[in-house]
Structure formats: C-alpha cells, structure tokens
Amino acid sequence: MLKLGNLSGAALLACLPVGAAWAQGPVSGVVTDARTGTALPSATILLDGTPVGTTDVSGAYALPAVPAGAHELRVSFLGYETLKRRVQGQPDAQQLSLSLQPTAVLTGEAVVTATRANERTATAYTNVSKEELARRNFGQDLPFLLDQTPSVVVNSDAGAGVGYTDIRIRGTSNTGINMTINGVPLNDAESHGSFLVNLPDLASSVNSLQIQRGVGTSQNGGAAFGASINISTLDNRREAYAETQNTYGSFNTWKNNVQFGTGLVGKYFTFDGRLSRIASDGYVNRGASDLKSYYFAAGYQQKNTLLKFITFSGREKTYQSWNGVPEFALTGNRALMQQFIDNGELSAAEAARALQEGRRFSHYTYDNQTDNYQQNHYQLHLSQGIGEDWNVGAALHLTRGFGYYESYRTRRKFADYGLPNFVLGDTTITRTNLVDRKWLDNYFYGGTFALNYQPRDNDKLQATVGGAWNRFTNDHYGEVIWAQYASTGNTRQRYYANDADKTDYNGYARATWQVLPRLGVYGDVQLRHIEYNISGVEDEQNDVTTHVKYTFFNPKAGATFILARGQQLYASYAVGQREPVRSDFTDRPAGDVSAKAERLEDFEGGYRLSLPDADWLGPRTAVRFEANYFYMKYRNQLVATGQLNDVGTALRTNVGRSYRTGLELTGAVSANDKIGLSSTLTLSRNRIQNYRNVIYDADYNMLVDDVARTTTISYSPAAVSAHTLEGQPLKGLRLALLYKTVSRQYLDNTASRERSLKPYQVLDLRVRYSIRPQFVKEIELGLLVNNVLNQKYVNNGYTYGYPDAAGRQQTFNWYFPQATRNVLASVGVKF
Template identity: 75%
Template sequence: MKTVLIAGAALLGTAFAPAWAQGPVSGTVTDARTGDGLPGATVLLDGVAGPATDATGSFVLGAVPAGTHELRISFVGYEPVVRQVQGQATEQRLTASLKPGAVLTGEALVTASRASDRTATAYTNLSKEDLAKRNFGQDLPYLLDQTPSVVVNSDAGAGVGYTDIRIRGTSNIGINMTINGVPLNDPESRGAFLVNLPDLASSVNSLQVQRGVGTSQNGGAAFGASINISTLDNRREAYAETNNTYGSFNTWKNNVQFGTGLVGGHFTFDGRLSRIATDGYMNRAASDLKSYYLAAGYQGKNTLLKFITFSGREKTYQAWNGVPEPAITGNRALLQTYVDNGELSEADAVRVQQEGRRYSYYTYDNQTDNYQQNHYQLHLSQALGANWNLGAALHLTRGLGYYENYRANRRFSAFGLPDVVIGSQTITRTDLIDRKWLDNYFYGGTFAFNYQPKDNDKFQATIGGAGNIFHNDHYGEIIWAQYAANLRPRQRYYFNDATKSDNNAYARATWQVLPRLGVYGDLQVRRIEYKIDGLEDDQNDVTTRANYTFFNPKAGATFTLAEGQQLYGSFAVGQREPVRADFTDRPAGDQTARAERLEDYEAGYRLTRADLSLLGPRTAVRLEANYFYMNYRDQLVATGQLNDVGAPLRTNVARSYRTGLELTGAISADDKISLSSTLTLSRNRILEYRDVTYDANYERVEAAPRTSTISYSPGVVSAHTLEGQPLKGLRLALLYKTVGQQYLDNSANEARRIAAYQVLDLRLRYVIRPVFMKEIELALLVNNLLNREYVANGYTYSYVGFSGQQETFNWFFPQATRNFLASVNLKF
C-alpha cells in the first residue's frame, strides 16, 4: 500500500508541474474581529461559484481570463466583500476580512453550539464543497469517513440504507446530532437514524464534528462526539441543480435542487427533491428512499425569519441480522454447530453455502422496515441593539412507521392469545405475520442570546437552552396468521406509550485575558423526566419512571505561541441517562440501569499557515495533535448482543476509560495537489471487568476481575486522502482507510472479534463550465479498489449448547467488494 501511495504521488506531482505556470487568484477569508479563518465562505467570480473556503479559510480559483472581473466573498452573518481583480499570468493573492453583518442569518442559533479555536476543544469543520466531493448517494456517515477517529459500517454493505458511525469507539447513541441547533437523535433510543433523511447532505451548507464532550448542546449529552449540521444557507443568486448517480447493485440517486435567490431584497425560497434506491450488496437488502427539503425565508436589516420543512420516507429490507460466521469462513463444522443448536435451519445452512458472505437470513418478501419522518422548523434571528442578537427556533418532528416480520411456529401465548381449538385438537402454535409500529411526536423550542460587542473582540458570551417533549406509542399488530380463528383484523398484541421531557439551560463565554492567553467557560443544567406505561412485545410490563438532573461544567484555555500556532487544554463533564432499551430489555421491573458520567480531558497543539512556499508559490499547512483522556463512571457498554430490532444490548460498568492521541495534518499546494492524513492511537479499557460464562450444569460462572478492552473500540484508526489536479477541471483522489481489530464483546476473547481491515477508494471529478450553463460535473467513485473482503461490524452471544459446553455464535456484517458509483451533475 505504501508503494502504491508513493507511486501515485510521484505520478500526480509530475502531471501538475505544467499547471503551476498558470496564474490563480488565491486568498484567505477571516473574521475581522478575531482573525480566525472562516471555513465554508462563498467565493463568486463574475457571479459563478468557485470552491468554498477550506478549514483554514483559504481558497484558490483557477486561471482567471484576461480582463477585469468581480470577486464577491460572503459568509452568513457577515457583510460581503466585493473586489475587482485583473486576469494576469502571475498569481494574485489577497486577504478578505469580513465584518459582522447588519443583516442577521439563522447561523446565530447554529453558531451558539459550535466550537472554535477559542473553546479549547477538538473539532473538524466541513463545508458544502467538502461534503459534495463524496456525495454519491451514500448515507452521511460515509461522507465523514475521512475525519479523525471515525469508523463507519453499513448493514446492507454498500453505504445505503441503515448505516452507523462510531467516533472514538462510541456509536451514534453516544453522538449528539443537531440540525440547525434542533436535536436530531431519537429521544428514547438516542440513535440518529439518518436512513430516515436520505440525501440530507445535499442540503447541508456546513457541518462541524466535535470530539469528546465538546460544547453544551441541545438534546442528549455527547459521550464520544457531536455532529452539528446547518442547512441555513442564504443563497442570493437564483440557481437550479440536478445530481444523478448510477452504480453497482443497481444503485440510483436522482435529485433536483432549486432556489430563487434574494427576491425583492427580502425573500428566499429553496427546495430539493431526492430519491435513492439500491438492491444492496447483501442479498435481499434493498432500499427505496425518498426525501424533500423546502425553505422559505424573510430577511430585513435586523431580522431573519425562516421556515424549513424536510422529510424522508424509507423502505428497507431488513439486513440487521447480519450473516453467521461460517458464511464468512466457509467452516462447515462450525456451520453444523449453528444448525445443531437451532441458530440456523437445515434450509438456512444450504443457503449459507450457496450465498456465502452475501447470505441474508430472511426470505419473506416483505420483511421490510417502513418509516416516514417529517421535520418542521421555524427559525428567528433578531438583532437586539449593537452587541446582542437572539437565535430562536420552534420545531416539530412527526414520525410514523412499522417493520413487518414473518414468524414461524410461534406460540399463541407469546402474543397474549388463547390456543385455537378445532374439535378435539388444541393448536398451540402458528405461523404469522406481524407489524411493530412507532407513532411519535417530538416538539419544543430552542434559544440562544449571543453577546458579541463590535468594539471589543476580547469577550464573547452565549446564554441558551431548550425545552423539548417526546411522545411515542409502541404497539404490535398481527396482520395474518395460519390459524386465525381467534384473531381480529390487525389484532393488537402489545401496547406501551412513552413520554420524555428534556430541558436544559447553559451559559458560555470566551475571554481573551491577555494578548496570547484566552479562557473559556461553559455551564449547563439539564433535567430529564421519562415514563413508560404498558406491555412490551414479550408481554412483560415495562412500566418505568426515571428522572435525572445533571450539572455539566466545562472549562478551557488557549495560548498563542506564534502566528498560526496555538496550545489548548480543556476539562468537561458530560452525564447521560440510560436509553429505552436499557430499561425494557432487562427482566420485568428491573430499573437498575444507571446514568453515565464522563470526565473528559483534552489538550493539544494546532498549526495553521496558508502562506508557505514548500511545494509551490503558495502552500497551506494545517497540523494538529490532540491528546484525550475520557474517564467514565457507570459507562453503558455494548455486551455484543442485539435485541429483536437490531439495537445493541448494554450494561453498566463501574469504571472505564478511553485515552489516546489524534494526529491530523493537511498540506496543499496552489489547489493543485493536497495530502491530508489523520491517525488515532487509543487505549479503551474496562477496569475490574468480570467475564460471565456457564458450565455444563448451566450454572453461572463469573471470572476473576481484570482489565479488559471495551467492545467495538479499535486501538488504531487512520484515514489518508491524496488529491490532485493533473488537468484543468480534473481532480483525482485516492482515499485510504485503516481500522484496527475490534472485539464484539468486553471479554477481549480472540474468538469474538472483527479483524483489522484496510480499504482504498478512488475518486475522479471532472468539471466543465460551458457558456450555456454554470457547470457540468462528471464524477466516479470506485469503492474498495483493491477488492478486499472485510467486515466492519458484528455481534455475538454465548450459551451452553446441545453438547453441554458453552458455544459462541458470531454474526457479522460484510462490506461490499469492489463497486462503483458514477454521477452526472448539472448546475444552471
């Protein structure tokens, strides 16, 4: 692999040499008050959008034709800058310092939850262009795959449908996600199911990933990271776009996007319609996904009001069971063990041998998950005098859907039904089809008062908070049964309802105490009240009452060593309530799941320079080294098992920690060649862990306490992107990802693990700007270029089998071998 990358770099470097003779226009866009770079700023040359500014606030436009041109630079919440530039043979470089604008934008609310170089935390900013580079229709986690400490996986194997993201070993139930400051995570399960919002990335104008506890957020606590998404872009020029992708496994993505620009000086309208469909890499793992996004806004001198609605509807064939280990290894003796213990039928075993790693457990043709989620948001940004502004939002999310399941030879009693008596015969079992429904409403409001004095950039403060309520009905219906004498149409066999209120308030401030020294403080109080009433599908009473009050302080400091160099350190406390499954998947009446507490220590060094001359006339460099120590009390860790809808089962462990070093670096030369890398080395441990097994007499055996590795926590994760422009308009990129071995449970047993893997992707993008339209882009993404067979997720369980000995059963989620996605994207 190393040889491949070196050869690729040499080849690309040779190809770029003639291109450097051109004369680009380059520059850096900064905040006039703080001097910080502004990532994601819009750069227009004669009204045509060029690349947005990168993470350092830098941009480069290609060779500019001779003559006079208008360069317009804008960023939400700031006054735009317009410059005249002349096309010439030599490079032109400029710096644009943007002042806070008199006209507010919805970013006032989003900015309140974002980290910056003043908050002493580890974060990564991604602009709309950064996301568009990899947006071929795969789910949002796959667009974040190259960011630090990230591991992604897909149930269906190719990144469409149900996907998951882990950051620092923490799954999405420990990752706080917000859209425009509004919580996205499901309040009960804490998961953020992005399959419900297909093609969301096409409407995102900026995104920030904070690692660790980060800043105070609306919604649940961040126990590994937070992902803050913004769609509040205001595009002043009218536009129309369409993105169309076709690829392996009959994968299709089609969308249209449109906007009026600024109409009458005050109004904007934007929209998107999308459809994504695929057969999936796994057999019988198809997805049919549809979504829309609509926004209407009014902006005045001191006020911005914006209404946004977006929705997603998904139908996915269930692939959350994965495949048994013998389908991966081909071990027939092991396959027989699965059959002997009832984990697979003889017919299943035959299909395992026929289908191999693409085997699917289900054969019923409508074994599907069906769900629709509608979001409504009303945002207000209002100036309150010279130094204050308010960002506020009201929101409503409506979710409704079910998954359909064929169940063979089930007892009537398991569904709360009497046996069927026909003459003298009593029938106790039947085949049936049921649907498990979720019917929910999530609503509330968020606010943030921002203090940003125009005549003093040394002190900034935010006072904010939110109040949210969630109602969710869980119920099951039997829609068909082989023996149905005692059944009514759509017979309901269980019902429980849940209500959860989540309120928080926080105050945050940064203060530049000395020219080189800044401090940061953040205090949050959060109150949760949660109740469940009724029966679960196993006929157990899941009545629950749980209330929590958390106080989460955070503090940090930054020290400027020299221009573009900074040291920082922070301490933060995060506390989090158990999720629904931590209550309902325990024995009836057991409410012993405890809240988790995290003490997060972060320290690091940053170097950002955009004016060096290492590889060409202008070289930009960004380096960061971040050390973290995350000390947990009562962390809820995955046991390796799943419940009947694919959610992980978890248990409290008294003491555990994650510690490690995150190294990131990026270097680019005149926008012609760039290399970015990230490497995370970590140690993830449970102290005094006791492994539980069972002996031949089915007696529980608890091992002596020892230090063990936390499940699903690789010790090494890296990502590398080499990108270049050998010809004008053509960009080539190699993307290399490595993930170390992971254990499926907390025993650190080598027989229960996911092997380390490495994946290389190839991406090509060719842009043409003809006179009759703004842009034509032809793009190709080849995933898993080296055709590796690997798995990225799995689960395990053990019990005393028919042999009288404890047997272990591993199930895995294989990822697709070499596959492609090709796109044609048009901008008008």
C-alpha cells in the same frame, strides 16, 4: 494565518503540468471590520466559490498560489456583508487587505452559532463545508461522507452504504453522538440513535457541518459521549438556481434529485426546495432500500430580522438486514455450521442456504420482511438583532414519526399473542405461522433559544446564554395481520402495547474571553433535567413500566495560547452525563439491576499549526497539522455486550470504571493548489477496569466470572487512519485516492480474538470532471470506485453464546460483510 480546508493534489503526480505554475502567485492580506479596524478571525475565504480556508486569530489570510487569469475572491463573516473582489493571478506576490461592512441583515449562521466550536473554545473539532460534502456525495448515507474525518468508523447493514448505516467516533456508536439539525435534536429521545435512513439525501441540503469530538460545547438533546455532529441547512442563497444530480451504479443503486431556489424575491423573501429518491438492491441478498425525501424552506429577512420556516421529510422502506451473516457462511466451516443447527440458531435448510449464498446471505425470505417508516420535520427559526452587540436565536420544532416492522414468524404460540388455541374437532392446535407488525407512533416537539453577545468594537469577549424545552411521546404496539390458523382474535389483533413520554429541558451559559493578546479562556456550564416514563407491556408480555428522573450539572472550561504566527496550544476539561436509553430498561435479563446514568470526564489538549506559506518545503507550499490528546474517564459507562435485541438494537450493560485515551494526529500539505495529501491517524487505548464477564446458562441463569480484570471495550479499535491524495492535473478534472485503515475490534468485552472483527484496509478512487458550456452553468461527471482492491472485509457484527449440556461454551458470531469492488457514476447539471 489561513487555516486550510480540504487541500487539493494529484492522484497521479506524473500527470501534473509544470508550465502552468509559472503564472501563479500568492495573494495575502488582513480582513478587518470596516468601521473599527478590528481584525476578524475565522472569516471564511472562497476562491471562485471553493472554500480555501479561514483567517487566523489576527485576521490574516494567505493564498499560496492563485492561477493566472481573473478570479473571484469572496470573504464572509458572521454579522457582516459578504465581500466579493476580483483578483488577477500573476507571478508576483500581491497584498490585498479587505474590510467588511457590518450587515443590516442577519444570516442563517446567526441561528446556529450558539452550538458551534471555534479556535477559542479549546475543543477538538472538524468543519465540513457544503462543497466538501458535495464532492463526496454519490448517494451514500451521510456517515459514509464523513469517513475520512478523524477517529471515524462507519458500517452498513446492507453492505453498500445505502439504507441502515452507522457511525462510530472514538469507539462510540451514534447513540453516544449528539446530532442536531439547526440546533434541534435529531437523536431519538428513547433510543438516542440518529436514524439517518429516515432522512435520505440530507447531505444535499446541508450548507455546513461541524464534528466536535469528546464532550464538546453544550448542545441541546442527549449528551455527547463520543462526539457531536452539528448540521446546518440555514444558508440563504440570494441568487436563483436550479440543479440536479443523478447517480447509477453497482447493485442497481440509483440517486436522483432536483434542487431549486428563487434567490431574493421582493428583496426580502427566499424559497428553496429539494426532491430526492435513492434506491438500491444492496450488496446483501434481499438487502434492498427504497428511500424518498423532500426539503423546503421559506425565509424572510429585513434589517436585523431573519425568519425562516423549514420542513423536510423522509420515507424509507428497507428489507431487514439486521440479522447479519453467520460466521460459517464466511469461512465455509461445516463443523461450525452444524453447531448452529444443533443449537437451534438456524434450521438445516437455512444453514444450507447460508453456506450457498456465502457473505451475501440474508436470513429472511418473506417478500415483505421490511422496515417502513416516515419522519416529518417542521422548524420555525427566528434570529433578531438587538442593538449592535446582541442577537437572539430561537426555534420552535415538531417531528412526527410513524411506521412499522413487518415480520413473518414460524410456529408461534397463540398464547404469546393473546389468542386462544385453535380447535378443530378433537384436535387442538397451539402454534401457528403468522405475520406481525411492530408499530411506532410518536411526536417530538419543543423550543430552543440562544442569546449571543459579540461586541462589534471589541472581540475579546463573546458570550451565549441558551436552553431548550423538549417533549417526546411514543406509542409502541404490535399487531397480528395474518395467521395460518385463524383463531377468534380480531383483525389486526393487538398483542402488546406500551406508551412512553419524556420531558427534557436544559439551560446553559458560556463565554470566551481573550485575557491577553496570546491567552484566551473559555467557560461553559449546563443544567439538564429529564423525566422519562413507560407504561404497559412489551412483545414478550413482560411489564416494562418505568418511571425515572435525572438532573445533570455539566461544567466545561478551557484555555488557548498563541505560540507564534499560525501556532496554538489548547487544553480543556468537560463533564458530560447521560441517561440510559429505552432498551437499557426494557431488555435487561431477569435478575439484572436497573440501568444507571453515565458520567464522563473529558480531558483534551492539543497543538495546531497552520502555515499557508511554508516555502521551506517547496515553492508555494501550505502546511496544516494538529495533534490532539484525549483522556475520557467514565463512571458507569454503558457498553455494548455484543448482543442484539429482536429489532437489531445493541444490548448494553453498565461497567463501573472505564476510560478511553489516545492521540489524534491530523495533517495536510499542498503545493500550488495542484497536489495535496491529507491524513489523520488515531491511536487509542480503550479499557474497562475490574470487569467481570456475565454469561447465561441454558436455563438463563446468570453466571459471573470470579476474577475481575482489565479488558478492551467492545467496538473500539486501537488504530484508525484515513488518507486522501487529491489533485487537479487538468482544469476541471479532480482525482482523489482515499485510503482507510481500521485495526481489530472486539464484538464483546472479553477481548477474545474468536469474537472479533479482523483489521481491514479499503482504497477508494474518486474522479470528478466539470465543464462550463454556454447553455448551462456547469455539467459535472463523476465516478466513485469503492474498494478498488476488492477486499473481502467486515466492519460490524455481534456475538452471543452459552454453555452446552457438557458445560462447553458455545459461541455464535454474526457479521455484516461490506461490498467488494463496486462503482457509482454520476451526472450533475447546474442551471
């Protein structure tokens, strides 16, 4: 029956009023096609605008407890008119079956349906609704809003969740996580990273989001090597609205936005917009962020046609925090501090300042040591119904990105910047202090399409054929904008330049077929071709010219079996292949072999249980549980070495054979929609086989271990859990406790405890209280207390080292400490 979404519960059980439950009663029924009587599985159910789940494979739903009084029950399903029905809460059980009429107007979901997984695709996935994101959104970046989903670990350079943040799923960083917005790739074509700092407050414009773990279904853009995150902003709101959210909190953190929508204008048009600003000083000293963004959409819909133009943009200015904090600043170890000084990692003055500032130390002091970048997105979407059973979705897109890092450099050689030495009389000066800028100037454009087949009178077969063509061009260059000693160079002396272009096109076909009432099968094949070219020199005057081509064939197959009402088994096999990123070519040490493409074989299998009426646990109790086993077998996986390049990008190396295997457990229980607990636990084993560690001596000669061994993959914790206890002790008041645990992570692939991140646990408290006065639709007050227990924890870092003159290994660890206890308070108004 009903698949429950976020289940509510009280943070403080003693606060629950017991009398209110007397007037509550269950409501259940079946959702069908009004024309054919066919059941509609996975229809979305909302009560008073809050998602409470979806129908099961037989179209059945059940609400275990509807409070006394009048309520609005809303049911929506792709290709059908949304149905609204008034229901009255009463003690006795009610049967309410609902029939949906096929719509004459396509919805925005028709455009993104080709990229979504469902119960028939035999994959592990989590759906996150607009309402769930809104409850979590106090202005922190999108990864922090997904922290409670399975197998997720997040981190923040500046320590407070604003600015540069990252997300790892199953130990894979965002370079291995495919991200799309409305089916358009978001990952940078060269680095494969998704830099959400360029799109601040994107979460406020998201109407639905799906995380697929593992390879998942075929997506546009780079392959998913750990997961994919599919974002949709295509919701059409037919009623006019205006709202604003405003947050203020620790570290002078601000979030302000306004949103508006016209609803239907002239029966066919809709217009929606948002303006946002997020600013923070950061937990780390001088770790400030100043982020601005806008979103605007104009839509036209009539009968079987939906046309929508969307533009959104973000501009960020962040103080560079990617160097992190040296280990001795956290421990106070003065002997280790001296090692940093003796080996030239820090000057004596810098080391003294690090010891004084402690875990909030920032390496840079130049007042404009900043990252400045702007990214403008333009999308044009068309969805066209073709008869009763077919629809096609197509999109054209353009992304324009440009910006620079500005850095103060000390004692740099003129020759390294293509400048002659400075001569004053008989004195020749070969070095100078200077300020440089490293520029990116790029365009990403192309088109995507998907032809969907979903017969109205027979839901046994669903099929999609789709593909995309995308092209990316990027100019990389550096300029000297100031030097202490003026040479004969030009203003904005350009000291390096290289350009890159990448063409990526793919085609895929997939289908689900309900062979028997209980048995369904799934198939998916993708063919992808990439051509990538770099020409020119990098900042160290090394030639980075590269010309590579790749063609990948990626098959996927799966099956589902219904054990009983609310119970399902599933299993799948999928292949993913992915090209190396830019830094895998440009930052390889001399003598290292060329980077190889990666291959992943992903085996997934699991069990799902959804019981909305588990009265054997207590009156009006609902239960949801899922167990998913995964085995991800890699060939030539590119794993992090623990080192960073000069702009904070993780350096990686190919390892011949490796694997990730584990069990993901997710469960939730709720009673009377008043108290609920949801939990997720991932236990995994992440290993490299026959690994030989590589280090470099003082002369940068490569040294390789003589003995090969099995070791743990870097940044891959063996245990990750998240738990949410949530409830509504009073009408309009929702309390939630959020608890996160992450086990030890290793900074490199040696499994050395000396180069690792300690396990940590974090507890957060969230409070939201809403009222509905007569003069506005709603006023909501919110409070988020992060790290309630004031833990001093670290969730990211990097390492490097080399032997000293006596042959002793020197190790240098740098960490990214996260904020101690901090608070964000918000006020939201809906007009």
